Amino acid sequence: MTTIAFIGLGNMGNPMAANLVKAGHTVNGFDLMPENLVVAKEHGVVVMANAVAAVKDADVVITMLPAGKHVLSVHEDIAPKAKKGALFIDSSTIDVESARKAHAIAARHGLLSVDAPVSGGTGGATAGTLTFMAGGSKDAFAKAEPILKPMAGRIVHCGDDGAGQAAKICNNMILGISMIGVAEAFVLAEKLGLSHQALFDVASTSSGQCWSLTTYCPVPGPVPTSPANNGYRPGFAAALMLKDLKLSQEAAQGAGAVTPLGAEAAQLYALFNAQGNAGADFSGIINFLRGAPA
Numbered sequence: 251m252t253t254i255a256f257i258g259l260g261n262m263g264n265p266m267a268a269n270l271v272k273a274g275h276t277v278n279g280f281d282l283m284p285e286n287l288v289v290a291k292e293h294g295v296v297v298m299a300n301a302v303a304a305v306k307d308a309d310v311v312i313t314m315l316p317a318g319k320h321v322l323s324v325h326e327d328i329a330p331k332a333k334k335g336a337l338f339i340d341s342s343t344i345d346v347e348s349a350r351k352a353h354a355i356a357a358r359h360g361l362l363s364v365d366a367p368v369s370g371g372t373g374g375a376t377a378g379t380l381t382f383m384a385g386g387s388k389d390a391f392a393k394a395e396p397i398l399k400p401m402a403g404r405i406v407h408c409g410d411d412g413a414g415q416a417a418k419i420c421n422n423m424i425l426g427i428s429m430i431g432v433a434e435a436f437v438l439a440e441k442l443g444l445s446h447q448a449l450f451d452v453a454s455t456s457s458g459q460c461w462s463l464t465t466y467c468p469v470p471g472p473v474p475t476s477p478a479n480n481g482y483r484p485g486f487a488a489a490l491m492l493k494d495l496k497l498s499q500e501a502a503q504g505a506g507a508v509t510p511l512g513a514e515a516a517q518l519y520a521l522f523n524a525q526g527n528a529g530a531d532f533s534g535i536i537n538f539l540r541g542a543p544a
């Protein structure tokens with residue numbers, strides 16, 4: 251079994267680390283928020299005083315942090331202190347350029363690295379059924395794959411350094427657009443006097459079917475896994491959805507891709523966030539579309 255450092259034990263990191271412990275690995279964890287460390291300890295994670303202490307004896311280092319700036323600053327701190335031959339896996343969702351910089355920091359210290367962002371939400375993190383989209387060399391991917399397995403339903407090697415983040419940014423542009431589409435349909439159904447359950451029963455078995463409907467339905471009731479049943483507590487915070495939509499817009503501008511619905515989704519989530527909903531689940535945008543507070 252492997253000694254794994256896990257840096258970033260938030261909504262996603264904590265259940266992911268718990269699955270690594272269950273698989274028999276020793277997990278040395280660190281997070282800036284003490285309350286997240288309390289949860290990690292309950293899962294069997296060995297809580298460390300800081301990130302450098304966590305990586306000291308680790309063969310594999312996993313980061314699950316909010317954004318590119320956090321990943322790069324943590325990489326600068328820990329890469330020089332990592333064990334010789336250690337493998338770095340970054341599962342945060344960040345921009346492709348920062349992902350490539352993180353690979354470069356690892357390479358500078360003779361470390362293999364993989365960008366391996368995930369899809370599947372906190373439910374997938376808890377169940378160990380996340381989809382990992384990985385970027386990096388064949389050697390790095392071959393080493394990362396067995397480590398990712400206890401957290402994964404599917405692992406796809408998307409290409410070289412940064413390819414995992416490119417796949418993630420494209421996937422989440424679909425997610426942001428589809429959540430708004432599903433939310434709009436439920437608001438229209440309400441105005442037409444159609445029950446939530448009736449729309450769900452039809453759309454979930456028809457051509458309107460998608461993850462935003464069947465796993466994360468934005469109204470309470472039809473889907474037990476939806477944060478709508480839980481006062482729209484995250485889950486996946488609206489601030490993170492806005493971050494991902496901005497990443498796809500920046501990437502689209504840089505690459506010259508035409509993404510008008512992605513741009514509109516970014517605008518709507520910017521408004522939703524600006525109204526004080528940054529900490530709410532992103533499915534709460536249905537309340538914004540109703541013209542009511544989330």
Ligand SMILES: NC(=O)c1ccc[n+]([C@@H]2O[C@H](COP(=O)([O-])OP(=O)(O)OC[C@H]3O[C@@H](n4cnc5c(N)ncnc54)[C@H](O)[C@@H]3O)[C@@H](O)[C@H]2O)c1
Nearest residue numbers: 258260261262263281282283315316342343371372485486
């Ligand atoms: N929540 C989801 O459903 C979901 C799904 C897929 C991908 N993601 C992505 O995964 C990443 C993490 O998401 P999350 O929902 O777990 O976010 P989160 O905010 O719950 O967790 C991030 C954690 O990183 C910690 N952190 C920040 N800087 C740190 C540092 N320097 N050292 C140690 N810890 C530090 C924070 O304290 C926090 O606990 C994000 O990039 C997000 O976009 C989230």
